[in-house]
Amino acid sequence: MLGWTITFIVLAVIAGVLGFGGIAAGAATIAKICFFLFLVLFVVSLLRGRRL
Numbered sequence: 001m002l003g004w005t006i007t008f009i010v011l012a013v014i015a016g017v018l019g020f021g022g023i024a025a026g027a028a029t030i031a032k033i034c035f036f037l038f039l040v041l042f043v044v045s046l047l048r049g050r051r052l
Helices: 002-018 021-051
Strands: none
Touching: 002 021
């Protein structure tokens, strides 16, 4: 999940530099969603790991 986040951040930066604002905004939004999903899954896995 973190790998996808980094991929979309790089895509957003490259698109932004080249002047593709819409694509950059879309990629940045997807990167934010992936990152927050990664954080939630990470916390859940930490909590489940402590119980075992």
